[in-house]
Amino acid sequence: MANTVNIKIDGIDVSVEAGKTVLDAAKKLNIHIPTLCYHEDLCVAGNCRVCVVEQEGVNNLVASCAIPAQKGMVIHTNSHKVRNARRHVVELLLSEHNADCTKCYKNTKCELQDLASEMVINEHMFMDLVPDKNYTTDKQSPSIIKDDSKCIRCQRCVRTCHDLQHVSALGVAYKGDHMKISTFFEHPMYEVVCTNCGQCVNRCPTGALIEKNYLDEVWDAIYDEDKHVIVQTAPATRIALGEDLGMESGSIVTGKMAASLRRLGFDSVLDTDFSADLTIMEEGTELLTRLKKALVDKDTSVKLPMFTSCSPGWVKFLEHTYPDYLDNLSTCKSPQQMFGALAKTYYAEKKGLDPDKIVCVSIMPCTAKKFEANRPEMRDSGYQDVDMGLTTRELAVMIKQAGIDFQELPDEKFDSLMGESSGAAVIFGATGGVMEAALRTAYEIVTGREVPFKNLNITAVRGMEGVREANIKLENVLPAWSFLEGVELKTAVAHGLTNAHQIMEAIHKGEANYHFVEVMGCPGGCIGGGGQPIPTTPEIRRKRAEAIYREDEGMAVRKSHENPEVQQIYREFLGEPLSDKSHWLLHTHYVKRKRV
Amino acid sequence: MPEIKELVTGLADKHGRTRESLLPILQGIITEERFISDDALTEVARELDISAALVYGTATFYSFLDTKPRGKFVIRICRTITCDMKGKKQIINTLEDLLKIRVGETTKDKNFTLLETNCLGWCHKGPAMLINDDVFTELTEDKITEIIRDYMRNI
Amino acid sequence: MPDKKLKRVDIIFNEDCNCNEVLTNSLKKSKDEILKEILDSGLRGRGGAGFPTGLKWKFASQEAEKEKYVVCNADEGEPGTFKDREILTRVPLKVFGGMAICAKVIGAKQGYVYLRGEYQFLKADLEKSLEEFHAVLKDIGFDFQIKITMGAGAYICGEESALFESMEGNRGEPRNKPPYPTVSGFRNKPTVINNVETLVDSFMICRIGSQKFMELGTTDSRGSKLFSISGDTPIAGIYELELGMALEDFVEEFGDGDTKAVQVGGASGFCVPRKKFKETIIGFEGVPTGGSMMLFNSSRSMYNVLKNYVEFFEEESCGQCTPCRVGCQQLKKGIEAIKKGEKSASYLKTLQKLAETMKVSSKCGLGQSVANSFSSIVDNFKEEMIY
Numbered sequence A: 001m002a003n004t005v006n007i008k009i010d011g012i013d014v015s016v017e018a019g020k021t022v023l024d025a026a027k028k029l030n031i032h033i034p035t036l037c038y039h040e041d042l043c044v045a046g047n048c049r050v051c052v053v054e055q056e057g058v059n060n061l062v063a064s065c066a067i068p069a070q071k072g073m074v075i076h077t078n079s080h081k082v083r084n085a086r087r088h089v090v091e092l093l094l095s096e097h098n099a100d101c102t103k104c105y106k107n108t109k110c111e112l113q114d115l116a117s118e119m120v121i122n123e124h125m126f127m128d129l130v131p132d133k134n135y136t137t138d139k140q141s142p143s144i145i146k147d148d149s150k151c152i153r154c155q156r157c158v159r160t161c162h163d164l165q166h167v168s169a170l171g172v173a174y175k176g177d178h179m180k181i182s183t184f185f186e187h188p189m190y191e192v193v194c195t196n197c198g199q200c201v202n203r204c205p206t207g208a209l210i211e212k213n214y215l216d217e218v219w220d221a222i223y224d225e226d227k228h229v230i231v232q233t234a235p236a237t238r239i240a241l242g243e244d245l246g247m248e249s250g251s252i253v254t255g256k257m258a259a260s261l262r263r264l265g266f267d268s269v270l271d272t273d274f275s276a277d278l279t280i281m282e283e284g285t286e287l288l289t290r291l292k293k294a295l296v297d298k299d300t301s302v303k304l305p306m307f308t309s310c311s312p313g314w315v316k317f318l319e320h321t322y323p324d325y326l327d328n329l330s331t332c333k334s335p336q337q338m339f340g341a342l343a344k345t346y347y348a349e350k351k352g353l354d355p356d357k358i359v360c361v362s363i364m365p366c367t368a369k370k371f372e373a374n375r376p377e378m379r380d381s382g383y384q385d386v387d388m389g390l391t392t393r394e395l396a397v398m399i400k401q402a403g404i405d406f407q408e409l410p411d412e413k414f415d416s417l418m419g420e421s422s423g424a425a426v427i428f429g430a431t432g433g434v435m436e437a438a439l440r441t442a443y444e445i446v447t448g449r450e451v452p453f454k455n456l457n458i459t460a461v462r463g464m465e466g467v468r469e470a471n472i473k474l475e476n477v478l479p480a481w482s483f484l485e486g487v488e489l490k491t492a493v494a495h496g497l498t499n500a501h502q503i504m505e506a507i508h509k510g511e512a513n514y515h516f517v518e519v520m521g522c523p524g525g526c527i528g529g530g531g532q533p534i535p536t537t538p539e540i541r542r543k544r545a546e547a548i549y550r551e552d553e554g555m556a557v558r559k560s561h562e563n564p565e566v567q568q569i570y571r572e573f574l575g576e577p578l579s580d581k582s583h584w585l586l587h588t589h590y591v592k593r594k595r596v
Numbered sequence B: 001m002p003e004i005k006e007l008v009t010g011l012a013d014k015h016g017r018t019r020e021s022l023l024p025i026l027q028g029i030i031t032e033e034r035f036i037s038d039d040a041l042t043e044v045a046r047e048l049d050i051s052a053a054l055v056y057g058t059a060t061f062y063s064f065l066d067t068k069p070r071g072k073f074v075i076r077i078c079r080t081i082t083c084d085m086k087g088k089k090q091i092i093n094t095l096e097d098l099l100k101i102r103v104g105e106t107t108k109d110k111n112f113t114l115l116e117t118n119c120l121g122w123c124h125k126g127p128a129m130l131i132n133d134d135v136f137t138e139l140t141e142d143k144i145t146e147i148i149r150d151y152m153r154n155i
Numbered sequence C: 001m002p003d004k005k006l007k008r009v010d011i012i013f014n015e016d017c018n019c020n021e022v023l024t025n026s027l028k029k030s031k032d033e034i035l036k037e038i039l040d041s042g043l044r045g046r047g048g049a050g051f052p053t054g055l056k057w058k059f060a061s062q063e064a065e066k067e068k069y070v071v072c073n074a075d076e077g078e079p080g081t082f083k084d085r086e087i088l089t090r091v092p093l094k095v096f097g098g099m100a101i102c103a104k105v106i107g108a109k110q111g112y113v114y115l116r117g118e119y120q121f122l123k124a125d126l127e128k129s130l131e132e133f134h135a136v137l138k139d140i141g142f143d144f145q146i147k148i149t150m151g152a153g154a155y156i157c158g159e160e161s162a163l164f165e166s167m168e169g170n171r172g173e174p175r176n177k178p179p180y181p182t183v184s185g186f187r188n189k190p191t192v193i194n195n196v197e198t199l200v201d202s203f204m205i206c207r208i209g210s211q212k213f214m215e216l217g218t219t220d221s222r223g224s225k226l227f228s229i230s231g232d233t234p235i236a237g238i239y240e241l242e243l244g245m246a247l248e249d250f251v252e253e254f255g256d257g258d259t260k261a262v263q264v265g266g267a268s269g270f271c272v273p274r275k276k277f278k279e280t281i282i283g284f285e286g287v288p289t290g291g292s293m294m295l296f297n298s299s300r301s302m303y304n305v306l307k308n309y310v311e312f313f314e315e316e317s318c319g320q321c322t323p324c325r326v327g328c329q330q331l332k333k334g335i336e337a338i339k340k341g342e343k344s345a346s347y348l349k350t351l352q353k354l355a356e357t358m359k360v361s362s363k364c365g366l367g368q369s370v371a372n373s374f375s376s377i378v379d380n381f382k383e384e385m386i387y
């Protein structure tokens, strides 16, 4: 094997692929080397220096995350010199750090704290630098809190926002002792290009970037006898929540989640999956309508490709970066917001509830959903449609706070009327899922037949490739859709905003010609959302996606238009997709935003 | 604002619109304006299609790419050891008296900003200072008074 | 004990050198011939790190990549160094010539001079010399262009990989190494980066021959070099001296009769106290220097000197890595606290250990060399630190 390198770590021989680092090699041997700036999703920075190891024949220590394994290297990961240096590095970080752990949201979930604990740091070796610093905390965003006094300057957030999201709302500013993580001119996160995706939050090792939590507000609502608190849970929460409650990644906890929500005291335990199915009905119809206008009526004001609009991070990205393409966005609200608008109208009406007394809480894999719920456009019910958006992580906190033994809970079902779901809705949680769900329905509407894929699984749009394309030829269509006869429906899927940017550039330059494009703001789609359990890594995303598809396969109903509650709401309330009532409650518009 | 836009467009035309043109463009703004405003940086970010936060981060890295308002003449006194030994403190005192500002401040009429800087490469002729790009060495209280008077006369 | 005496040399600024002629003749030689001259001369980089110049060129020449660069490091930011400015003022054609010769060896078509922002005033004249130089190259028919890029006030941009980052329009944050510049430098292409003086030396070696150069200096430190001499000396300035002399001789020549310490190599170099002048050799076998020699007489407080250096590093660190960014702040705060009596003298030991950690675990040469001045000053002038 020419492409492997043999080295020795702590006396053990190991061979790794050329190009792999010493850290990779140590992992292979199950030798744990502490890291802080390193993250599997990101390019290597090599700046925290906590991963240093000793290389025989080299005077200085080397950063194991950054140094490629080279033939014949002899490495010591736990020598006196190494331990000394690591200890110093952690002590130095702590000396710059407002280590107020008991008042910190990341208490017991913090990589810096873990290291300090591992090193048994009782007394600080160095002087406290915090009083000399003018640390500030930015709490203005409805999604994210940035507390500079907790920042260890590992730049994971900066690399996340740049490498994965192509947003770069955060950068490194100044140098030397003044170096800090900053937005443009230190403006509040709320006022800059930040999409609220929370990917940085998911990767921040400390409490410097955290979601804004609404735990107290939700508890208050639950305890308020006067309020009817409705909770909805997004597709991707049910395959990730378990991770924060001691379960393996990839565990499906739909039933336990419903049970726990009931025990927490929510009055109606409902499912965003229901409105995901509804989204398919509306968005599928919108697509077909757009196609008709474009192909038959030759209406040039109709914009194609149509973009999905269920990811609020993606929507805000487009509003900032490609404001000229807002008409390409489907006018459909996201499932969370459709749900909220219906909770305070349809659900209230059917259940005889006073909408004024309804509090609508959502459990989301996402921090951008908090922002979305607060958008001024999202008040069509006459109230704020969704009152509080919690992340998967926050729900796990509530479950722990309530002393619920999650793993031992029985499986329970969601309540009815807006609790029924199809497999198509579940797969919304993974990149490509909306596309697959939409195709399952749209194809059938147009041709009267099921999509021509084994078990309805459209594997071409699945997977973790950054941009994927799938074309489906429409043949033998029903008479009403004859204009689509022979048309090859061109679709594409992108996840993570860097890939979204790539696809947008291709579209903008006229290099790509699609009818329908699904974009999810987060890598992997919602399963890799910014509000999901930490850590989220490529491996964990893969396991969550597998779980999602397993859940889909196990469902009785696999297609959105076959969801009985969806059929019921059209029969009894909405009429048909794109009806006036749907337009009023389920559709929205977008705003152009500045690019700073 | 329109002038800034024009300035930035002109600089981008001259230096190009790649990331590599960023520093020359920012330096061009400094030459004209002595500091880079919020508006100017926004304009640069737009012209080069680089995130504004990254442009800001790059500008603030470099001591000479000021993002805080500065006077028409930016005075930078060397604070490094040999200049310090040769009496930079008295020079600063004299300047503070002459301009009626402290280090880090700008005169009310926005003509002078007084700053310290690190070694200027004139250590054998300390104390040394820069006024914008011009070098002055072997400073004495008399010499500095004369230099500042000259500048004041020519404003 | 050194066997070299202090000797003034005149190579760098030597005036009876027809630059265009040397350039023309040198470029006529094959790249292997030139490389051999440089290798044989034993020339080591004059920017501080002292890497053998011939080897550096050889590595870059062996890279298969077509696009390569020659970069002249004119960021001269080390406190107490000012010789590169003088070179660029007086003999710019020799610098450009050195770059062209290097370009010939490695196969580069484009060169850059990265000039520190503080030397903006030099730019117009340099551009003029460049015109002349480009015209000569055109006559010779050698395809090579040089551009001047300006720094903007950041000492760390003198570090080679930070310099490339800066040229690429980024913050000057040093990169991880390996890869080294000869493999992946500017624009991630093979790049030779040399100090201004190194390039002039290379050029002059092509003129006088490696033999003449080799005869000067010692086995480890061939040739002569420019010294920037400042501080408590009656004759501050720039002098070209043969390498390998004892510091004692140096002080004899340049001191004011009361020299208590010499800082060799600037803020990132070493402080040598009077009692060690005799045994200290100036060169790679002893105390190396990029040229900065700062003399202090007995009226000076070494605490002030150290504090000035530490403040310099605290501010000029790029800030990305923990040991350097936080370490510098701790060193400064620590010595202040000891001086004020807020910390006991034993805290100096903790700080010494910290400096050692900075040396072994910082990402680049800046953080790695803070310990040089810190430890050498603290070790030799402990009382001054405490009382």
Ligand SMILES: Cc1cc2nc3c(=O)[nH]c(=O)nc-3n(C[C@H](O)[C@H](O)[C@H](O)COP(=O)(O)O)c2cc1C
Residues within 6 Å of the ligand: C044, C045, C046, C047, C048, C049, C050, C051, C053, C073, C074, C075, C076, C077, C078, C155, C156, C157, C158, C159, C160, C161, C193, C194, C195, C196, C198, C199, C364, C365, C366
């Ligand atoms: C913090 C730091 C600052 C440096 N500054 C300079 C400088 O101003 N000029 C220089 O030539 N080399 C400087 N160097 C050394 C360069 O990294 C590099 O080694 C040198 O340019 C190589 O050229 P040489 O081999 O000709 O010496 C610096 C290194 C460090 C770590």
Ligand code: SF4
Residues within 6 Å of the ligand: A097, A098, A099, A100, A101, A102, A104, A105, A106, A107, A108, A109, A110, A111, A112, A113, A150, A206, A207, A208
């Ligand atoms: S960020 Fe970590 S170490 Fe810092 S206060 Fe919070 S829990 Fe403690």
Ligand code: SF4
Residues within 6 Å of the ligand: A150, A151, A152, A153, A154, A155, A156, A157, A158, A181, A200, A203, A204, A205, A206, A208, A209
């Ligand atoms: S905010 Fe968090 S991720 Fe970003 S640099 Fe600070 S500690 Fe690292």
Ligand code: SF4
Residues within 6 Å of the ligand: A144, A160, A161, A165, A167, A168, A169, A170, A193, A194, A195, A196, A197, A198, A199, A200, A201
């Ligand atoms: S939330 Fe997303 S867009 Fe905003 S700073 Fe973090 S990574 Fe960037």
Ligand code: SF4
Residues within 6 Å of the ligand: C156, C173, C174, C316, C317, C318, C319, C320, C321, C322, C324, C325, C362, C363, C364, C365, C366, C367, C368
């Ligand atoms: S040692 Fe200092 S200058 Fe070098 S990379 Fe680290 S912080 Fe930056």
Ligand code: FES
Residues within 6 Å of the ligand: A034, A035, A036, A037, A038, A045, A046, A047, A048, A049, A050, A051, A052, A063, A064, A065, A066
């Ligand atoms: S994990 Fe290797 S330097 Fe931070």
Ligand code: FES
Residues within 6 Å of the ligand: B078, B079, B080, B081, B082, B083, B084, B118, B119, B120, B121, B122, B123, B126, B128, C079, C080, C081
């Ligand atoms: S110390 Fe002031 S110019 Fe060098």
